[in-house]
Amino acid sequence: MKKKTLLMLAACAAAPLMGQDARQIADSLTIPQIEAGARQLPMPHAPGATIQLLGADYEQIIDSKGKIAPVLADTPVNVSFKVTKDGKEAVSKDYEIMLKAPAADQGNPKPRVIPEILQWKGGQGAYKPGDTVTIACSDKKLAETFVADLADILGCKVKIVAPGQKADISFGTTKESNIGEEGYTLDVTPKGVTIAAATPTGQYWGTRTLLQMLRQNNGSIPCGTAVDFPRYQVRGFMLDVARTPYPLSYIKDVIRTMSWYKMNDLHLVINNNYIFHEQYVDKGRDPFKESYTAFRLESDMKGPDGTPLTAKDLFYTKKEFVDLINYAKSRGVNIVPEFDTPGHALSFTRLRPDLIYKGPMNHDKRRCEMLDAANPETIKLVSQVFDEYLLKDPKFGRPVFEGCDVIHVGADEFYGDKEDYRHFADAVLKHALKRGHTPRIWGSLSTKPGKTPVVSKGVQMNLWNTGWMKAQEAVDLGYDVINTNDGALYVVPYAGYYRMDKNHKGLYNNWIPNRIGNETLPSGHPQLIGASFAIWNDETDIKHSGYAPYDIWGIVSDSMDILGQKMWGKAKAPDTFEQHRELVAAIGDAPRTNPLHKWKDAKPFTVTPGKLPQQLNQPALGPNYHLTMEVELAAAPEGKEQVLLSAPEGELLAVMKDGTIGFRRDDTLEFSFGTKLPVGKKVKIELIGEPENTRLLIDGKSEGTMTLKSFRNPDENFGPRTKGVRSTFVLPLQTLAPSFNGKVFSFNVNPS
Structure with a gap:
């Protein structure tokens, strides 16, 4: 029983x-x-x-x-x-x-760096290099970069010795297959430091950890062994350089900062346009002719009427972009260039107006930017533009995009027929695959279901909006996916929407890379390859207030430390948000990076002007500052500029083409103070530079009205913007009066 x-x-x-x-x-x-x-x-x-x-x-x-x-x-x-x-x-x-690891004796605690080291076995004591640090490294590029960074951190002499010789810091290769292409080991003993990896990229990531340790410990390194590798393959940042110009120097600061936090995927949107065309249409104006658009790369492409594809304000030459790709690659960062079509393609439709989409569509007032997606001529045009950079360029003996393993074909927010869209997407993806690159695309197929097949094998997809593309559907279709969810990871600077930057604490405490909107994939899903945050410059054209790349640096850098930790490090962050931010302050900016143009020595700079032009050879100075000069303008011929101060960061113009005093920044934006210097009279000029506000005083009196000359304002009859102008100006201090018709009697700059 x-x-x-x-x-x-x-x-x-x-x-x-x-x-x-x-x-x-x-x-x-x-x-x-x-x-x-x-x-x-x-x-x-x-x-x-x-x-x-x-x-x-x-x-x-x-x-x-x-x-x-x-x-x-x-x-x-x-x-x-x-x-x-x-x-x-x-x-x-x-x-x-x-x-569980085998039990071990208690040694030095795990060093605190960002992102957190995955595995650490503490030793005893510390290693402190002497006044001259020796490095043994067989990779020339890695050695050069590390030597310069180490000298910047320690302020010491650094000497490179042959591999195998005794050195303070030695680099080696490892056959440990489990650490992957980006993993590294770091071994610190009383005799020195060894960084080993399977690739130069892994070795480079080891140097970032070592430099952060050195900066926090007065040049000493706690003994112990680290084994470290990333949780996700793609740790990304997308920057819209199309709708607001960004100088290459700024992008290099972005790259150095990304690598400081082991972020490795820089997605650059090369072309885009002002998207709110209805604001032109509703006022009886033609957005096809007037809306702002830019294609930021040098291109040979021109329309039948001679219209160039390349932007007229700021663009990157092919040589500059080749150098940028190599620069990023040597710092562990992959450049992913995006040409966005068939929507957001005003640069292309102006080239070929005959290829504007003619079918029924939503948002008809935005038709001017929509290419005729299924038209073979459209696909031919887009393929030709890609091929200018994907095929061998005779000037360089290589393709411009060589080294860009991934290229982005755009394809978001097309408002026309779903089958037309699918036909186009399939064609451009297959073209990229044919050229030997991994294509990436904005997810849109949930909104564009249909019978036309769209290739998925070998294709990456940004999951940016759950309405346009659902995560599980994308995975089921076979795409490798990247979490770029707009609600969590988008920033539109100075807009009233998409402001991830206002929720950094919530991002640090609650965001996980495998949650995409209201869907959660397993964190180790083999098709979830990473995540990326994005800065979109929607506030361009008639919405542009004049903000500078300088003004949004905090958005960029204060997001990278969080997302670097979240995408490289363990699922659970090691610190509270407050502790994390204290650590950010302790490790400081990336070596050789000064994006806010601060002076280490905040003492005033004074010179007695001599023969003009005169070399000042001072680094540019960001806000806050107070410039005082005494000058006398001898003559001001109409339509001829006169430069009072110049440097790669910009120019202070005593006389603009319209005769007023103003400045031009390295992002090509121009500002006028709306007043003229008197001719034949000695005056005292004061320039007071603050974040988002630059003021002019002449003989102690505030003069003029700040005007943004580069963009228009519909509230001011489409004239230059004079209200709500953000006029940040980094003071250029390389050359005094390179083209000034007059005299300079005194010159003083006071960092305040």
Whole structure:
């Protein structure tokens, strides 16, 4: 009787389990206990179901077959599974497992860097290099970059010795397959430091960790061993350089800062346009002729009427872009250039007005920017533009985009027919694949369902809006996906929407890379390759207030430290947000980076003017500052500019073409103070530079009305903007009076 009762109880207990479907099983798996030193992941079981490992967020530790690599320290890993039962499949949630390392004696605590080191085994004591630091490195580019960065951090002499010789810091290669292409090991002993990796990129990431340690410890390094590698392959930032000009010097600051936090994917939107064309149409004006648009690369393409594709204000030459790609590559950052078509393509439709979309569409007032997507001539045009950079350029003996493994084909917010869109998307993706590049595209197929197939194999997709593309649908279609969700990761500077930058604490505390809108994929899903945040400059053209790249640096840098931690580091951040920000301050800006143009020595700078022009050779000075000069303008011929101060960062113009005093920045934007210097009279000029506001005083009196000359304002009858102008000006201090017709009697700059 007793035995029968026990069997009945067992049957009752098993009945619910046997009755579960694939979804219920996936949500209630029990992971067998994992012993320290285990080399294979034990799989969960469920009656009547097949369970397969889907993936791990650290695939370097647990591979696709469940093989476990040795760990140096206790390490949490998220795993997920695919459950099949009764012909139906379900993907599980994340299950966190803790992989235990062998017990070790207590040594130095893990150094605090951003992003956090994954595994650390502390040693005893510290290593402190002497006044001259020796480096043994076989990679010339890596050595040159590291030497300059180390000298900037320590202020010491650095000497390169041959590989194999005794050195303070040695670089080596490792055959450890589990750390991947970006992983590295860092070994610090009382005798010196060794950084080892499978690739130069991994070695470079090791230098970022080492430099952050040195900056916090007065040039000493705690002994111990680190094993570190990223959680996600793509750790990205997208910058819209099309609708607001950005000088290359600023982009290089972006690259250095990205690499400081081990971010590795810089997506540059090369072409785009003002999108609110209805504001022109509603006032009886033609946006096709007037809306702002830019294609930022030098191009040979011209329309039948001679209209050039290249922007007229600021553009990057092909040589400059080749150099930028190489510059980024040597710092672990991949450049992803985007040509956005068939929507946002006003630069292309002005080139070929005959290719404006003619079919029915939403937002008809925005038709001017829509290419005729399914027209073979349109696909031919877009392919020709891509080929200018994807095929060998005779000037360089290589393609301009060589080194850009990924190129972006755009394809967002097309308001025409869904089949036309699908035909176009398939064609441009296949063209990129044919040229040997991995194409990336903005997800749009949930809004554009249809019969026309769109290639997915080998294609990456930005999941930017759940209305346009759902995450699970994208994965099911076979795309590798990147979380770029607009609600969480977009910034439109100075707009009333998309302001991720106002929620940095919430981002740090709550955001996870595998949550895309209202969908959550397993963090280790093999098709979730990373995430990226984005800065879109919607506030251009008649909405542009004059803000400078300088003004949004805080948005850029204060987002990178958070997202670098979230995408490289473990699922759970090691510090509170407040502690994290204290660490950001402690490690400081990336070496050789001064995006806000601060002077280390804040003392006033005074010169006695001599023969003009005169070389000042001072670094440019960002706000806050107070410039005082005494000058006398001898003559001001109509229509001829006269430059009072110049440097790569910009020019202070004593006389603009309209005769007024003003300035031009390195982003090409021009501002006028709306007043003229008197001719033949000695006057005292004062320029007071503040963030978003530059003021002019003449003989102690505030003069003129600040005017943004580069963009128009519809509220002022489409004339130059005079209200709400953001007029930040980085003071150029390389040359005094390079083209000034007059005398300069005194010159003083006071950083305030």
